[in-house]
Each structure stands twice: as C-alpha cells, then as structure tokens.
Amino acid sequence: MASGNGTSGGGTLLLGTTKGAFLARARGGDGAGDGGGAGDGGWDLDGPHFPGEEVYAMAYDDRAGRSRLWAAPHNPFWGTTLRFSDDFGATWSGKAERSVKFPEDSGLSLKRIWQIQPGSAREPEVIRLGVEPACLFISRDAGERWEAVDGLLNHPHRERWHAGAGGLCLHTLITDGEPGGRATIAISAGGAYRSDDGGATWAARNNGVRADFLPDKHPEFGQCVHKIVHHPSNPARLFLQNHWGLYRSDDWGDSWTDIANGVPSDFGFAMAMHPGDADTVYIVPLESDGFRCTPEAKLRVYRTRDGGASWEALTEGLPQRNAYETVLRDALATLAPGQVFFGTRSGKVYASRDDGTSWRLVCEGLPPVVCVKACAPRKA
Amino acid sequence: MPSSGTPAGGVVRVTLPAALTEFTGGRAVVEIPGAPASVGDILAGLGAAHPGVRDRLVTERGDLRPHVNIFVDGENIRFLGGLNAPVRDGAEVVVLPAVSGG
Numbered sequence: 001m002a003s004g005n006g007t008s009g010g011g012t013l014l015l016g017t018t019k020g021a022f023l024a025r026a027r028g029g030d031g032a033g034d035g036g037g038a039g040d041g042g043w044d045l046d047g048p049h050f051p052g053e054e055v056y057a058m059a060y061d062d063r064a065g066r067s068r069l070w071a072a073p074h075n076p077f078w079g080t081t082l083r084f085s086d087d088f089g090a091t092w093s094g095k096a097e098r099s100v101k102f103p104e105d106s107g108l109s110l111k112r113i114w115q116i117q118p119g120s121a122r123e124p125e126v127i128r129l130g131v132e133p134a135c136l137f138i139s140r141d142a143g144e145r146w147e148a149v150d151g152l153l154n155h156p157h158r159e160r161w162h163a164g165a166g167g168l169c170l171h172t173l174i175t176d177g178e179p180g181g182r183a184t185i186a187i188s189a190g191g192a193y194r195s196d197d198g199g200a201t202w203a204a205r206n207n208g209v210r211a212d213f214l215p216d217k218h219p220e221f222g223q224c225v226h227k228i229v230h231h232p233s234n235p236a237r238l239f240l241q242n243h244w245g246l247y248r249s250d251d252w253g254d255s256w257t258d259i260a261n262g263v264p265s266d267f268g269f270a271m272a273m274h275p276g277d278a279d280t281v282y283i284v285p286l287e288s289d290g291f292r293c294t295p296e297a298k299l300r301v302y303r304t305r306d307g308g309a310s311w312e313a314l315t316e317g318l319p320q321r322n323a324y325e326t327v328l329r330d331a332l333a334t335l336a337p338g339q340v341f342f343g344t345r346s347g348k349v350y351a352s353r354d355d356g357t358s359w360r361l362v363c364e365g366l367p368p369v370v371c372v373k374a375c376a377p378r379k380a
Numbered sequence: 381m382p383s384s385g386t387p388a389g390g391v392v393r394v395t396l397p398a399a400l401t402e403f404t405g406g407r408a409v410v411e412i413p414g415a416p417a418s419v420g421d422i423l424a425g426l427g428a429a430h431p432g433v434r435d436r437l438v439t440e441r442g443d444l445r446p447h448v449n450i451f452v453d454g455e456n457i458r459f460l461g462g463l464n465a466p467v468r469d470g471a472e473v474v475v476l477p478a479v480s481g482g
Contacts, residue, residue, distance in 0.1 A: 162456075162479070189479045213479045215451045215472075224479040243479055289477075290399070 016371030020048030259308030343369025390469025
C-alpha cells in the first residue's frame with residue numbers, strides 16, 4: 001500500500017472484523033519518510049463501521065489522485081455490499097451504488113467478498129475482487145462497474161472445487177502488474193491457478209503442493225491454499241502457506257518446493273511479504289487443522305530472511321504463556337519500510353516497527369479480526 | 381443391491397482418519413463384509429462392528445455430516461449419489477475430514 005512522499009505521516013490500519021470495521025490511526029509519527037507513524041504515541045480507534053456486519057475485505061486506493069477506502073461488509077440478513085469512502089470513513093457510499101452480481105445464467109450468487117485489490121500503478125483504473133463462491137471480478141473504471149472474469153466463472157474445474165467451513169472462496173490474487181499480463185489466484189479449496197493472458201484462461205499450478213484431506217495427496221487441483229505472496233522485484237518467486245504445507249516456487253508456480261524448515265507447524269493461514277526485501281516473509285503457524293491455535297500456547301510470528309531456507313521465531317512483546325490465538329489469512333500485513341501488523345480471532349491487534357523483531361499491542365477487545373490492511377494515507 | 385441385513389460375500393476395506401481409530405482398537409483400516417452394497421450399507425456394517433463410529437460420520441437423521449468426506453475408489457461420494465453410491469466387492473473406502481477454510 002501507499003508510502004513515501006505525499007503521505008500524511010500517520011499510518012492507518014484497516015481492521016475488518018466479524019462485527020464491523022475499525023480504523024486504527026497512529027498518534028503522532030516518526031517524521032517524514034518513514035511511511036507513516038508506527039504508533040509509538042499510541043493509536044486512536046475509530047468504529048465500528050458497518051456494525052454487526054462481517055468485513056473480510058478492505059483496501060486503500062491512492063492511485064490517480066484518489067484517497068479512497070474500500071470495504072465489503074457482509075450482512076447476515078441482507079447480503080454483501082461493496083462500499084467506498086473518500087473522506088476516510090466519515091461517510092460511506094450507499095448500499096446500491098456499486099453492485100457486484102454474478103450473471104443470472106451462471107446459477108451463482110454472491111456470498112462474500114474476500115479480497116479487494118487495486119491494480120498496479122500501470123493500470124490505475126483497475127480493481128479486482130476475489131469472491132465467494134470462488135470467482136474473480138474486475139472493474140476497469142475504478143470500481144464503477146464490475147464483471148465476473150469469464151475464464152474462472154466458466155472454468156471446467158469449477159464443479160470439482162469444494163468448500164470447507166470458511167466457504168468456497170477466491171481469497172488471493174497476485175499479478176505481474178502489467179495490463180493483460182500474468183496473474184495467480186488461490187482458491188480454498190481449489191488450489192492455485194495461473195493466467196498468462198490477462199485472465200482469459202487459467203491453468204492449475206499445484207505441482208508439489210499437498211492435499212492431506214484427499215485420497216490422492218498430490219492432485220492436479222483441489223488443494224486448500226491459504227495464502228500466496230510475492231515481491232514485485234522478484235515476481236516469479238512465490239511463497240505459499242497451505243492447509244498443511246509451506247512452499248516456495250521460483251517459476252511462477254510451475255513447481256513448488258517445501259520450505260517448512262524449522263517451524264513448529266506447517267499449518268497456518270496468514271503470510272505476508274516484507275515490503276522492501278524479497279527474501280523476507282512472515283507467517284504465524286498454527287498447531288493443526290484440528291486445533292487452530294498457536295503451538296505451545298505461545299504467540300509467535302515466524303520470519304525468514306533467506307527465502308525460506310530458515311525461519312526464526314519473533315516473540316518480543318508477544319505473550320508466551322496461555323496464548324491460544326489464531327491469525328487468519330488476511331490478518332497479517334506489512335507497510336514500508338519495516339512495519340508489520342496482525343490481528344487475532346480474540347480481537348487483539350499488534351504492531352511492529354522493526355521488521356517484526358519486537359511488538360506492541362495496538363488494541364484489544366475487538367470482535368474477531370479477519371482482515372488487517374496497512375496504509376499511509378495521502379494528505380488531504 | 382443387498383440391504384445391510386443380507387450381507388453378500390464381498391469385503392470392503394475402509395480407511396479411517398486417526399481421530400476415529402479409538403472406535404476400532406487403534407486400527408486405521410478395517411474390513412467390512414457385505415459388498416456389493418451402498419455406502420450407507422457399509423457404514424451400517426461399520427457401525428455394527430465398531431459401535432460409535434457411525435454416529436461420528438452421520439447425523440441422527442442419517443445424513444452425512446457436513447465436514448466429512450467419503451471416497452469410494454478415489455472418488456468423492458457426492459459425485460456418486462451420496463450414501464446411495466454403490467460399493468463393489470474389493471472397493472477401497474476412505475473417510476477423511478473435509479478441508480475447512482477460515
């Protein structure tokens with residue numbers, strides 16, 4: 001997300017929870033050039049926005065002169081809406097203004113929006129949505145109109161994808177940033193798919209990724225990929241947190257290699273890329289799919305600084321006793337130059353300003369946190 | 381197709397996840413007679429041989445629990461007719477907990 005020149009000097013966290021959205025604004029700041037305040041002076045919490053609604057996806061769009069927040073609240077009674085704010089949450093667009101709908105003849109209906117992803121600087125009017133049931137939507141006019149990506153909507157594997165308790169969701173999208181270029185998506189549970197033609201066609205890219213919940217442990221597709229990240233400076237190298245399994249690919253997902261070297265468990269959801277170092281990745285391992293809590297009741301973020309060859313536990317400032325915590329797939333985020341943030345299902349949010357080496361509590365007592373995004377808003 | 385009360389001579393190998401082996405004396409693979417049969421019949425035979433295990437797979441209404449998957453010869457029974465799916469003599473039946481996203 002945004003950083004550097006033109007920012008207000010105050011970092012902001014977009015926090016999606018199962019009962020609404022919150023904004024946490026860093027008080028004070030560390031001066032110009034740090035990409036935003038790191039919260040040393042504390043944090044001001046604003047919310048709940050959309051009280052009572054699940055907010056799995058939020059985003060900040062600062063391209064083309066905009067300073068726009070996006071959120072996708074899901075109301076258990078009235079369904080999912082897509083909302084934006086141009087005044088940083090003081091007011092939000094109406095429920096009917098931006099309509100995301102599957103085509104009538106698809107037989108599908110929108111359940112949740114899991115990811116809101118503004119395109120690269122080279123495609124400033126493009127925004128993509130990852131949704132449930134698993135599909136990708138794209139807008140080419142900065143969010144005015146949306147259409148389902150046909151190559152996924154009508155993918156021949158669709159009927160074989162299967163939902164778990166979290167639903168059949170397309171939750172992750174990474175691209176090479178080029179209009180009409182290469183992209184990889186992840187579906188739980190369908191696996192990873194790659195398009196080399198701007199989204200027209202998609203091929204499964206799961207060679208080497210396990211599916212412990214199927215009789216065939218290495219199928220072509222059907223894996224439950226929880227998150228994929230990469231760094232723009234090395235786009236072909238992908239890191240993948242799987243439903244059991246931690247992997248790296250050096251060829252845009254053509255093949256995957258196990259990198260669970262020294263972690264207490266290779267089960268987990270969250271994964272985030274360091275904004276400035278293509279060798280540094282963060283994860284929060286969980287004990288197992290049967291006990292989705294931090295191993296040994298210790299809240300530990302793990303960091304690799306060598307592309308997955310080794311991992312180290314980061315514990316300073318995090319509870320190391322009686323911490324039965326869960327960090328979900330979109331609740332871990334980074335912000336240049338060295339800030340890292342995460343939220344837990346128990347409603348705590350932590351921040352680090354030193355690449356994860358030490359942590360401070362941002363807030364606690366929130367509803368279960370399912371989405372953490374970090375941004376340094378543009379000056380008004 | 382025979383009912384569970386009239387077992388045929390065939391045998392089916394049923395593989396269970398570790399969480400259910402407490403019902404089978406620690407065995408992950410058990411053999412159930414009665415094939416050819418339906419998956420429902422095999423589960424009835426499984427429950428008769430190993431009391432308690434069937435209740436973990438189906439509800440009191442007889443429906444497969446939502447986060448349980450059963451595969452017959454590698455295919456998920458939801459593509460084969462559910463609990464009515466046919467099971468041949470010598471088939472491999474695998475029970476696995478479904479993946480659960482979050």
